[in-house]
Amino acid sequence: MRGPGSWWRGKSTPAKVETYTRGSFQFFAVVEVAGAGLPVMGQIGGGLGALLMLLVCAHAAVCALTVARAVDWVRGLREQPVRMLWTLGALTSAVAVTAAAIAEYGPGGEAAESAAGSVFGVVMVFGVGIMALGVDGRRHVYAIVSGFGAGTAVVVFAMDGSVLAGLVVGLIVLAGSGFLAFTAVFSVWLLKAVYELDEARETRARLAVAEERLRFGRDLHDVMGRNLAVIALKSELAVQLARRGRPEAEEQMIEVQRIARESQREVRDVVRGYREADLGAELSGARGVLTAAGIDCEVSGPVEGLPAEVQSALAWVVREATTNVLRHGNAERCAVSVRVREGRAVLTVENDGVAGAAGKGGGSGLAGLRERLAAVAGTLEAGAEAGVFRVVAEVPVTAVAV
Known part of the structure; x- marks a missing residue:
């Protein structure tokens, strides 16, 4: 059996703030009946x-209903309760004037006058x-508070004939209702801020999931692209x-079987997030x-001594570039070189199959490589020039090593 504690703990933080806001202002209705009505x-x-x-x-009931509808409006669950606000304003004025008239002209002594005066003050302030809960804009709140404060001064002056009494009671109502109105405005702001923060967290979580999906798709493309191309080539040859x-x-066919098993293992590694590409192995595999x-392939340049992050990033470039040569080009020659220049590792892949090669910066594979290199402060350039399609990737060695 679930108790009150489990019901409260089961709510989210925004839901708790909303429940607290509703309960706090609706409790004023109970205070009004118990403190002024009884x-x-x-x-x-x-x-x-x-x-x-x-x-x-009746006034307390309308106040409680106004709180419910005003909070619903703040949450965007209904339109602004304009009619309810007018009803509350009219009822507040009517009850206040009735209480003031009973205090001034009704039977009874000082006790009756004090009780009626309490009703007047509580009804006006609450x-x-x-009403400030359901009003949009500070100017409207200021207008309501100052308007009822001025109206209070006028009513007291009309009944009592004393300017001083009108000013004093008007200022008391102005201060009390102003404080409660400020509390209402702050509560509305806090409620909106909490829900906006919660929505921002949900958005950030969705973006993180989307980014992870993109990363997974990019890794899967990098892993399977070359292997499937090789499987298709060797199958046709077989x-x-x-x-x-x-x-x-x-x-x-035995080689096809081996590559298929290797692809299966690499896909499992991608899913588990444990795979890191090896530059030396990718260069040998590409050749x-x-x-x-x-295709006549020439590989040159040192690999040893490069940081693991640099090797992994450049290895993916080798894999994607090799896949593009097999898929898109009719190349007869391909050259892959690795060199370190001014603290940057530079990988260059050139082939003469320009006719069918990918355009400048085109393809999801190259876009994925740019994202991967950007993670290690690297850059990627791809394009055709003088009959040669060239891919150049640069990664700072010192920055990554630190």
Whole structure:
């Protein structure tokens, strides 16, 4: 069986703030009835006491309903409760004037006058303060508070004939209702801020998930792109050899099987997030794959001594560039070089298959490489020039090493 504690703990932080805001302002209705309504029955009594008690209860009920609808409006769950605000304003004025009239002209002594005066003050302060919950803009709040304060001074002066009494009571109502109105405005601001913060956190979480999905898709593209291209190439070669009755067909299919298993392992590593590309292995693999495809491949440059992050980033460039040569170009020659220049590791991949190569910066693969290199402060340039398609990747060695 769930208790009150579990009900409260099950709420989110914005829901807790909303519940607290609703409960706090609706509790004013209980305070109004208990603090101002009940004493009226004992100190005034009779028909006037019952009438004033009934008006206080009606005013408290309208206040509670206004709080509910105003908070719903703040949350964007309904339109602004304009009619309810006008109803509360009119009822507040009516109850206040009735209480002032009973205090001034009604039967009873000082106790009855004090009870009716309490009703007047409580109704004015609570009514104006709760109206501020459903008002948009500080100027409107200022207008309501100052308007009811001035109206209070006028009513007291008209009934009592004393300017001083009107000013004093008006200032008391102005101060009390102003303080409660300020509390209402601050509560609305806090409630909106908490929900906006919660929405921002949800948005950040969704962006993190989307970024992780993009990273996973990029890694999967990098892993499977070259391997599938090699599998397709070797399978086609095995078919041609098998048709001629050549025994090398079996060797090609064994190689296809090996690459397929390697792809399966790499996909598992991508899913687990443990895979790091090795530059030396990728250079050797690129030379072997391109040579098997009939492309003269030359690899040069030192690999040893480069930081692991640099090697991993450049290895992905080698893999993507090799895939593009196999897929998009009709190259006959490809050159891959690695060198360190002015504290930066520079990888250059050139091929003469410009006709079918990817355009400048085109393709999701190159875009993924730019994102990957940007993570290590690297850059990527790709484009055709003088009949050669060139990919150049640069990664700062010193910055990554630190």
